[in-house]
Structures are given as structure tokens and as C-alpha cells.
Amino acid sequence: MYPNWVLQRAKLTPSRIALTYEGISWTWEQMKTISLERAKQLSMFNIQDGNRIAILGPSQPRLIFMIYGCMHLRCEMVMLNRKLAKDELAYQIEDANVSLVLVDDEDINLLPEGTNYILFSTIENKNAKGQGVSISEEWALDQTITIMYTSGTTGFPKGVRQTVANHQANALSSVLNIGLSEKDTWLCAVPLFHISGFSILVRSLLYGNEVRLYRKFDPNQAVEDISAGNVTHMSVVAVTLERIIHGLEERGLKASEDFKVMLAGGGPVPKNYIERAHSLGLAVSQTYGMTETSSQTATLSNEDALRKLGSAGKPLFFNQIRIANASGPSEEGEILIKGPHVTPGYVGRFSNKNSTVNGWLHTGDIGYLDEEGYLYVVDRRSDLIISGGENIYPAEIENVLMGHSAIREAGVCGIEDETWGQVPIAFVVLKDYATKDDILSYCLNKLAKYKVPKEIYIVQTLPRNGSNKLMRRKLKELIETNN
Amino acid sequence: MYPNWVLQRAKLTPSRIALTYEGISWTWEQMKTISLERAKQLSMFNIQDGNRIAILGPSQPRLIFMIYGCMHLRCEMVMLNRKLAKDELAYQIEDANVSLVLVDDEDINLLPEGTNYILFSTIENKNAKGQGVSISEEWALDQTITIMYTSGTTGFPKGVRQTVANHQANALSSVLNIGLSEKDTWLCAVPLFHISGFSILVRSLLYGNEVRLYRKFDPNQAVEDISAGNVTHMSVVAVTLERIIHGLEERGLKASEDFKVMLAGGGPVPKNYIERAHSLGLAVSQTYGMTETSSQTATLSNEDALRKLGSAGKPLFFNQIRIANASGPSEEGEILIKGPHVTPGYVGRFSNKNSTVNGWLHTGDIGYLDEEGYLYVVDRRSDLIISGGENIYPAEIENVLMGHSAIREAGVCGIEDETWGQVPIAFVVLKDYATKDDILSYCLNKLAKYKVPKEIYIVQTLPRNGSNKLMRRKLKELIETNN
Known part of the structure; x- marks a missing residue:
């Protein structure tokens, strides 16, 4: 068992500064007091030890107080991404089966219809005087602190458990x-x-x-x-x-x-x-x-x-880092991680999927280790697009595009961009009439802005291999044909 | 699983200095090379993965190379104390049931008769060329690295496991x-x-x-x-x-x-x-x-x-630290530790004894936590002197004595007394001239009467263990020498 981080930190260094925001600072003692207050308030909304909840809000102290309040109650916190479209958030809220979404008042409009939520202000304004709540002073190593969604090859984001350990x-x-x-x-x-x-x-x-x-x-x-x-x-x-x-x-x-x-x-x-x-x-x-x-x-x-x-x-x-099937230094292969x-x-929906094989996480990223043991990441999973530090999985965008009634096939890849490093572009085969603008505005409702393709190319066919699998690496070649 | 510390350290920072002794330095890469050589050599004496061995030698690099060599083989190392008498060492070697004692050549005379040992030089001189040995790159958290003996209240030293964790x-x-x-x-x-x-x-x-x-x-x-x-x-x-x-x-x-x-x-x-x-x-x-x-x-x-x-x-x-049965701050009791x-x-012989109760180690030491959570160790329990029903903690008297300008070191223990059960006596090492009367009258000003030593012995040195810790139990033996 390990100590509750917030209580232990406040016990050890109560008067050190924990947080500064817009010129105002809070000590660890204050963080403790406020977060314990939040825990009491949360318990008045029937949020109990070990519940899974979701949190949505911009980076400001009240978000941190809320997070630490949830940590006192050992909640599993699904950390919702503010840049996501409503459909994307709805997927995560449904997939993680959260009992409740705690939402900063400013972000209320980001929530999908029908979400079961409480506003931060409602919690903050609750009078918790006299409210008792039992706070765990100890946490187990395998206790889940956060759940964050990340996309995989299938295009369906997976909710990743991040434990105390x-x-x-x-x-x-x-x-x-x-x-x-x-x-x-x-x-x-x-x-x-x-x-x-x-x-x-x-x-x-x-x-x-x-x-x-x-x-x-x-x-x-x-x-x-x-x-x-x-x-x-x-x-x-x-x-x-x-x-x-x-x-x-x-x-x-x-x-x-x-x-x-x-x-x-x-x-x-x-x-x-x-x-x-x-x-x-x-x-x-x-x-x-x-x-x-x-x-x-x-x-x-x-x-x-x-x-x-x-x-x-x-x-x-x-x-530990290994390169799959590499017989020596500098040989490229999938990066495997253990620790x-x-x-x-x-x-x-992925709760039955193993995250590791014999303890090794298969990242899908390609890289090599040089003679001195330095890792070089050659390519994030052949088709991953990294735009301003955000991971974009083509399959996820393709899934959305193919949900459009006029689109038969879709392929997405990244192109170089001076500002963002990379940005996504899309190639679609139509089965019905639609303009690029139709498609773009459709995307804007379904996808986070950074995932919306910067350009849509309407093409006759997509490059596919013998087993009809989309060859995303060949998509770019269509640009010239298309222009 | 966690990485083998020696291999991992050498992999991460091979060229940093690991050790310096009498003007000579070794890098982590060198520590790795030498310790792997030792592991090979040790394996030629039939020391195998997971064996329990004992090690005895003065602090010098060859001892560290030997220790790291044993660590590669995941040996459980009983760390023998060079200051012990032969009977005391014999007890530990027998109690821990070690297969072999690895002994620095200089310390051969410290070993009890009939000990099964190998000299460091015999191991170091073994030609391990061509010798293969399988080194574990990973260690388990519950793997025992060292076993160290410590005395308890019973007088029989206990062999304490110290794991990777x-x-x-x-x-x-x-x-x-x-x-x-x-x-x-x-x-x-x-x-x-x-x-x-x-x-x-x-x-x-x-x-x-x-x-x-x-x-x-x-x-x-x-x-x-x-x-x-x-x-x-x-x-x-x-x-x-x-x-x-x-x-x-x-x-x-x-x-x-x-x-x-x-x-x-x-x-x-x-x-x-x-x-x-x-x-x-x-x-x-x-x-x-x-x-x-x-x-x-x-x-x-x-x-x-x-x-x-x-x-x-x-x-x-x-x-975590708790005081047994304490109902509030500053209340004295047994110090309990968890972590x-x-x-x-x-x-x-103590392998069936639990080291903890519900995860808490009962130290036998007496102390308290003040209002701010600071620990005060009042005394190690075995040293407690009880005089006329009053508890006397030697450390308190020693502190007073060491405040005297002529006193360099002080040690206090109890002796039997017909009237009071026990009374404290003191042993002091001087750095300047002072008489017993000077010291006694100084004490009378600083201590309650029942705490003032009944006798002051001026001695040349105090009995200390290998880490220079005062051994209060041995103080009484100085009385005879002094008289």
C-alpha cells in the first residue's frame, strides 16, 4: 500500500507552494483543504469510493481541486479531451460506462446531448458543513487513477488504465x-x-x-x-x-x-x-x-x-526497450516496451484485450536501437499523423468519413506542414453527389478540429493491395493525379 | 520485474564515474565488466543463481566487485560484520544456512573454525575465459538481495531480509x-x-x-x-x-x-x-x-x-509512521512503521516470525509525533532505565553531558540499585580538563535529580559498533577497567 499522494505531500511539506495560476498561489496545505472539501461535496452527489466518473474542463486551479477531490475518493477518472467533437465524447462516456460527468461550467456546451453531468459550480457551492466522508489514507498499486482514450489501428479509441503503480x-x-x-x-x-x-x-x-x-x-x-x-x-x-x-x-x-x-x-x-x-x-x-x-x-x-x-x-x-525480431543494433522493427x-x-469494449505479451507492450511504432543503445523512432505506426503533438489515427477519420451517406470509400494520410509538423488530408470515393464543403462541414460536427482534414480529394479509386487493404502510403501520389 | 541494477546503470551511463578509492576511479562500464567476470568466476565454484552465500571483507573496491558479481547471480548475500567475535559469526553462518562464505584474504583470521569458505583471491584468480553463465537481466521485487543480522530484545540476532523492493x-x-x-x-x-x-x-x-x-x-x-x-x-x-x-x-x-x-x-x-x-x-x-x-x-x-x-x-x-495507542500528538508510545x-x-530461526502486524513494523523504540507530525525518538526501548518508577532515557542525559564544554562523547546506562531498582551512570570522553565534580554539578543544574548519574567514569573511548553507534549495553564493562 502507498500513501494517498495529496495527504502525504501536505503532511510532509505543508507550506511549500504547490500551484501558481495568474499570480495567485496555493500551498500544499491549501490544496489538501480544498480537495478534501471537494471530496465531501462530491460524496453529497452520491459519488462514492471507487466510482468511475469523467471530468471535463479547461486547465485552471478548479480543475485540479476537482481532480484531487476525486482522487481522495479513489475515483477512476476518465479525462475527457476538450478538443473532441460531441460524438467522440459520447463514445468515450458510453464506452467507459461512467456514472457521471463532472464538467466545468464553461464547457457545458461541449457535452453531447443526454449526458448525465454535474457542473463544477454546483459541486463547489454545495454546503458540505457537517458532511462526513471517509478518505483513504492508502492506495493500492493496481488502483486506477486515470483513464485516457487513445486511438488504435481499428479506429475505435481505447480507454487506457493508468494506475498508481x-x-x-x-x-x-x-x-x-x-x-x-x-x-x-x-x-x-x-x-x-x-x-x-x-x-x-x-x-x-x-x-x-x-x-x-x-x-x-x-x-x-x-x-x-x-x-x-x-x-x-x-x-x-x-x-x-x-x-x-x-x-x-x-x-x-x-x-x-x-x-x-x-x-x-x-x-x-x-x-x-x-x-x-x-x-x-x-x-x-x-x-x-x-x-x-x-x-x-x-x-x-x-x-x-x-x-x-x-x-x-x-x-x-x-x-526496457526491445526491437521486435531485431538480430542486432540498428535493425528496424516494432518498438516493444516493458516496465x-x-x-x-x-x-x-477493449477490456478483454491484453495490453502486453509476456510483459511487453507492442507499440506499433517502428524504430531501432543504435550500437550505444539509443532509440530512434523511425515512424510512428506506419500511418500515425502527429499534428502539433496530438496523435491522429487515419482510421478514426476514415470511419467518420465513411459514415457520410455519399461516401463509399475513404483514405486519410498526413502531409508536411510548417506550423504543425503534419496535418491530415483525405481521399474519398463517392457513391452519391456531395461537395467538398458538404463533407468538411460534416466532419466539423464529428471530429475535433485538429482531426478535420485540411483538404478533401475526390478520387475514382483508392490504392489497395492484393488483399484489398488500403495502402495509405500511396495516397499522396493521388494528389498529383488529382490536381 | 525490474532491471538488474548493475546492467541497467551501465547501459544508461557507461562512462560516468561509479567509484573512487585511494585516487583510482572506475566507470559504470568497468563495474559491469569486472562484476560480470566475478559472476563467471563464482559460477565455477558452483555458486548458482539464487544461492545464499555470506560475504566478509573490509570496505574496498574488491568487496564491491564481489557483491555485484553475486547480485548478477541473484545470490542472497549475508553481510557479515567484521567487528563480531567468532562465536557471533558462527551463529549467523549457521542460522542463515549459507552454502559458502566468500572472504577477503585479510579477514581469514576472523572466521570461526570449520567454516566453509573461499578466499576472494581464489575467485579473482580463477581463469573464467570461455566460462558461460546466464545473467538475469530482470529481478523480481520480492527477491532478497541482502540479509543483515540485527539484535532484538531477546538477545538472539535476527537475519533480516532486504529485498529488491x-x-x-x-x-x-x-x-x-x-x-x-x-x-x-x-x-x-x-x-x-x-x-x-x-x-x-x-x-x-x-x-x-x-x-x-x-x-x-x-x-x-x-x-x-x-x-x-x-x-x-x-x-x-x-x-x-x-x-x-x-x-x-x-x-x-x-x-x-x-x-x-x-x-x-x-x-x-x-x-x-x-x-x-x-x-x-x-x-x-x-x-x-x-x-x-x-x-x-x-x-x-x-x-x-x-x-x-x-x-x-x-x-x-x-x-508511514504511527505511535502505538497514542490518542493525540506528543503522546509517547512504541513507534510503528509501514511502507x-x-x-x-x-x-x-526467526523465519516463522512475522515482521509486521497488518503491515506495521513494531520497532520496540519509543517516541512521539508532535503537532506538526515530526517524529521524536525518545529512546530505543532496550536501553530504557526505570528508576523508582520514573522512566529515564539515556539519550537525554547524554545530550546534557555533551553540552559540557570539556566533554567530547558520553554514554549512559543503568545499573542495579537496592533502593531505586535502577540508577543511571555515565561514561565520558574528555576533550578538555574537567573533574567528576565539575561534571556532576553541571548536571545538577540541567537535570532532575533522579536523572543525574550516580557515578561518572572518565574513559578513553566508548564501545561502538561497526557504524560507530554507541553500544550502551557494553558500557558496564568499562567499570572494571576503570576501577
Whole structure:
């Protein structure tokens, strides 16, 4: 059994700063008091120990208070993605079979019709005076803290369980890699519903350090915080890193000497960014992680950033990485991962699917390990599109397109984009009349904006192999034919 | 499953320094190569995966290579204490039922007659060329790494299992408390056969930092390393701390700015030492730990050293501390400990004894938690003196004595008394001239009458165990010598 993170952290360092948002700070003692209040209030809505609920809201302190309140009740929290379309949210809410959605008042319009929900304000305003609630001071390692949905090959998103053991193992192996000081302060400008953001909360609970929370990424504010020494760590993707670099350059600023490291995930960072970052005193550590591993599995140290350009580094201490069927270094194959940070499995329709084979997670990503053991991710699952750090699975978009009454077949792939790295485009074969605009507006109702194809090509046939399987890699060739 | 620490560390940071001894250094890659060689050699003496062996030798690199060689073979290592008498060693060797004792050539004369042993040199000189051996790349959490004997209230030492889980949990919660930087270097001048020393090896494997090993404690060398910035961390007990303080004072030196912290275990550090340490720039963190918890359970931060004088601090992140039957703060009782660092149990004659009750280790030590949750260890239970119904804790009297300007060290125990049942007597080592009467009248000013020692013995040294901890039970033997 392990201690309830919130209670233990407040017991150990009650007066240290836990959170800062728009100039206001909360200590760990305050986090505890407020989150216990939330737990009491939640229990008045019949939310009980171990219930599965969903949470939806923008990154602000009230969301964190609500999350910690749910953690006191050992709820399994389905972290809903604010960028998703209503149909996508409806799928997750139904698949995870949640009893209730807790929603920030601002996000009420994002919810699908008929959702069983309570507003944050309703909970916050409940008078819990005199309300008793039993808070577990101990958690089990296999207890599920969060459930996050991620798409797979089938196009049906899978709800990934992230347990106490998973989150702890991740935070602990990360600290063995990047070190720790009491003064560390993490800038969190990535969404809390993603593992990139949620893992910052977990680290702060375990490490006892401050989180400086942004409602959303703001390059000007980030440039100020980084150059003024207000923060020491930040998680970025290539596109946000570039904006910060650009901002520093434009204003003739450098990173403060107190700034320690940028953890850069979601695909490789171009050499040009790394070089510019270095000349600004900005250390960059590239990472390789995913929802199924509760954040990082491998990280490249800043010293190796140029020597091992394009690599995601070595596994963290408790993790192992293998390349399937590789007989020696530099041989490409599917990346397999093992360690205490790997999910034990899924909820909902995939709950019978094993997440691992003999302990190894088959990522579907292709890569190799060089002679020194550095991992290179050659390709995210042959067809994965990474756009501004968000994973986009072509099958998911194709499924939506094929739901349109005029579309017979659909194929989706990614193309290069200066700002986002990649963006999705779609190829459709019609069975009835429809314009590109019809199709686009249909997509806008069904898909998160970042998933909506930037271009729709209407074609006669899609490239397929002998067994009629769509060859997504050949889709791009149709662009020329089509123009 | 967790990775073999030695292999994983060498894989992650092969070229970092792992060990320095008398001016020579070894990298992690070298540690791996040498320890794998030892594993091969050991296998040629029929030592196989999972065997239980004992190890005896002074603190030097060859001992560490041997230990890591055994770890590759997943041996359960009984760590023999070099200060024990032959009868005491014979008891442990028999009780643990070891197949073989691996002994450093210098220590051959310490072994009891009839012991089944191999000399380190015999193993080291074996030609292992062509010898194959299967090394486990993964370890199970419940695998026993070390067995260390500790005395209990019964007088029969118990062989305590320390598992992969125990050692890892300890090193990880410690890092969450004191932080970590790549440049951290631990001075190890405590015995490797004790958990105080062995835990330094475990930390270095997990953290990837350098150990600067001393064959034995040398105050002059320590003063040089600390003032020159060669080391950042050190484990001490009060008496070694005082010698370092004294050495710095005498030579007009201060601790280097790179020096981070002294972890002070084995009983409280007198106020006078803390104050002098602070004026030398030496941070001191008092700890409370034991063999059954694979080192620290609680630690007092340096900032709290004076405000919470005499306290052992708060539990580390994954640990819990309770006082048996205490109904509120500051109430004294037996200290109970829970956490992943607590031993699963014993070997030999105590193998059927449960180490915990509902997960709680009953330490036998008496203490209390104050309103802020800080632990005060009032006394190790076996040392308690009961005089006329009053409880007297030797540590309290020793603290007073050590506040006297002429006293360097003090030890207190009880002797039988017709009137009172027991009365306390004191043994002191002087650093300056003082008479017994001087000391007694000093005590009369500081202590309740019943706590004032009935006799003061001025001696040259106090009986201490391998880690320099005062052995109060042996104090009485000094009476005869002194008379």
C-alpha cells in the first residue's frame, strides 16, 4: 500500500507552494483543504469510493481541486479531451460506462446531448458543513487513477488504465534521469487531460514542487517565465518549442540560468530548433512516451541532443526497450516496451484485450536501437499523423468519413506542414453527389478540429493491395493525379 | 520485474564515474565488466543463481566487485560484520544456512573454525575465459538481495531480509526528500556490511552517482574531501560528525559550497554539534532508520535542524509512521512503521516470525509525533532505565553531558540499585580538563535529580559498533577497567 499522494505531500511539506495560476498561489496545505472539501461535496452527489466518473474542463486551479477531490475518493477518472467533437465524447462516456460527468461550467456546451453531468459550480457551492466522508489514507498499486482514450489501428479509441503503480513508476524513473531540487518549478501549458499534463501534476505531488499552470499555451508568457527564472522545467512539442525560441530571439532574451530543461515529446525536434535553443541557453531533452506508458519511456539528455540528433535517447531506469525480431543494433522493427509504467489494460469494449505479451507492450511504432543503445523512432505506426503533438489515427477519420451517406470509400494520410509538423488530408470515393464543403462541414460536427482534414480529394479509386487493404502510403501520389 | 541494477546503470551511463578509492576511479562500464567476470568466476565454484552465500571483507573496491558479481547471480548475500567475535559469526553462518562464505584474504583470521569458505583471491584468480553463465537481466521485487543480522530484545540476532523492493523503495523515497543532481558524490566511510553503507551502493546504482569509498572513517581525509568539494553527501553518526566538525574548526576550514548534506543516523545529534556544523556551512539532516527498513524511514531537513532539535523529522514519501495507542500528538508510545521499505521477514530461526502486524513494523523504540507530525525518538526501548518508577532515557542525559564544554562523547546506562531498582551512570570522553565534580554539578543544574548519574567514569573511548553507534549495553564493562 502507498500513501494517498495529496495527504502525504501536505503532511510532509505543508507550506511549500504547490500551484501558481495568474499570480495567485496555493500551498500544499491549501490544496489538501480544498480537495478534501471537494471530496465531501462530491460524496453529497452520491459519488462514492471507487466510482468511475469523467471530468471535463479547461486547465485552471478548479480543475485540479476537482481532480484531487476525486482522487481522495479513489475515483477512476476518465479525462475527457476538450478538443473532441460531441460524438467522440459520447463514445468515450458510453464506452467507459461512467456514472457521471463532472464538467466545468464553461464547457457545458461541449457535452453531447443526454449526458448525465454535474457542473463544477454546483459541486463547489454545495454546503458540505457537517458532511462526513471517509478518505483513504492508502492506495493500492493496481488502483486506477486515470483513464485516457487513445486511438488504435481499428479506429475505435481505447480507454487506457493508468494506475498508481504506472504514474509512480513514471515519475520516479524520470527523477532518476533529470534530477530534482526543491526549487524546481514546472510550467504546465499542456492539457491536463493528456498524459503530458497530468504527469506534471503527479510529479509535483511526488516531488513536492510547484506547478505554474497556464490555461493554454502562451508563447509570450512562456518567454517571460523562462527568461525571468520563474520556471525550471517545461513539457513541449516541436511547434511550441519553436514559438518559444522565436519569442526569445525576437526579444533578444535568453533562458534564465535557473532554467533546467525542456522535455520535448510528440515526435522529433528539428536540428535547427535544437541549435537555436542551445544558443539561447535552453536545454532540450527529447522524449518518447505515450498514453499506455503514463508519459516518458525514453529520454535523450541535452548533452546528446546534437550527437544523437533524431534519437529519443535511452530508456529510463526502470524501463526496457526491445526491437521486435531485431538480430542486432540498428535493425528496424516494432518498438516493444516493458516496465512498471506500462498500463495493465483497457476499459470498455477493449477490456478483454491484453495490453502486453509476456510483459511487453507492442507499440506499433517502428524504430531501432543504435550500437550505444539509443532509440530512434523511425515512424510512428506506419500511418500515425502527429499534428502539433496530438496523435491522429487515419482510421478514426476514415470511419467518420465513411459514415457520410455519399461516401463509399475513404483514405486519410498526413502531409508536411510548417506550423504543425503534419496535418491530415483525405481521399474519398463517392457513391452519391456531395461537395467538398458538404463533407468538411460534416466532419466539423464529428471530429475535433485538429482531426478535420485540411483538404478533401475526390478520387475514382483508392490504392489497395492484393488483399484489398488500403495502402495509405500511396495516397499522396493521388494528389498529383488529382490536381 | 525490474532491471538488474548493475546492467541497467551501465547501459544508461557507461562512462560516468561509479567509484573512487585511494585516487583510482572506475566507470559504470568497468563495474559491469569486472562484476560480470566475478559472476563467471563464482559460477565455477558452483555458486548458482539464487544461492545464499555470506560475504566478509573490509570496505574496498574488491568487496564491491564481489557483491555485484553475486547480485548478477541473484545470490542472497549475508553481510557479515567484521567487528563480531567468532562465536557471533558462527551463529549467523549457521542460522542463515549459507552454502559458502566468500572472504577477503585479510579477514581469514576472523572466521570461526570449520567454516566453509573461499578466499576472494581464489575467485579473482580463477581463469573464467570461455566460462558461460546466464545473467538475469530482470529481478523480481520480492527477491532478497541482502540479509543483515540485527539484535532484538531477546538477545538472539535476527537475519533480516532486504529485498529488491525494500532497497529500491528506500533509495527512491530518499531522493524525493533530498533531491538529486548528476554531480552528487557520496562519501562512504560507514561499513558496507551495514545498511548505512550498503544503501549508499544502492543509491549510487539507482541514481548513477559516484561513491568515494574509505576503507574506514578518517576524519582528516573527510575534512579535506568536504572542504575541497570532492563530495556532496555523507552518512555519519553523532561522534563522526563531531570529529569532522572538530577537524574543520582546528584547521580553520569550512565545508565547500558544493557540499549538500550530512545524513546523521544512529541517535540524536546534540544541539552544540548542529550549531557548530551550521557555522561551518555543513547542513545536517537527522535520520531515523534501521536494518528492518533498509535505511531511513524519517529524515529531518537541515532547515528544521534547530527549530525541531532532537527530532528525526518526517517520514519519507512512501512511508508511514504511527505511535502505538497514542490518542493525540506528543503522546509517547512504541513507534510503528509501514511502507514498501519494510522487510518482509527473517531467515533462520526467526523465519516463522512475522515482521509486521497488518503491515506495521513494531520497532520496540519509543517516541512521539508532535503537532506538526515530526517524529521524536525518545529512546530505543532496550536501553530504557526505570528508576523508582520514573522512566529515564539515556539519550537525554547524554545530550546534557555533551553540552559540557570539556566533554567530547558520553554514554549512559543503568545499573542495579537496592533502593531505586535502577540508577543511571555515565561514561565520558574528555576533550578538555574537567573533574567528576565539575561534571556532576553541571548536571545538577540541567537535570532532575533522579536523572543525574550516580557515578561518572572518565574513559578513553566508548564501545561502538561497526557504524560507530554507541553500544550502551557494553558500557558496564568499562567499570572494571576503570576501577
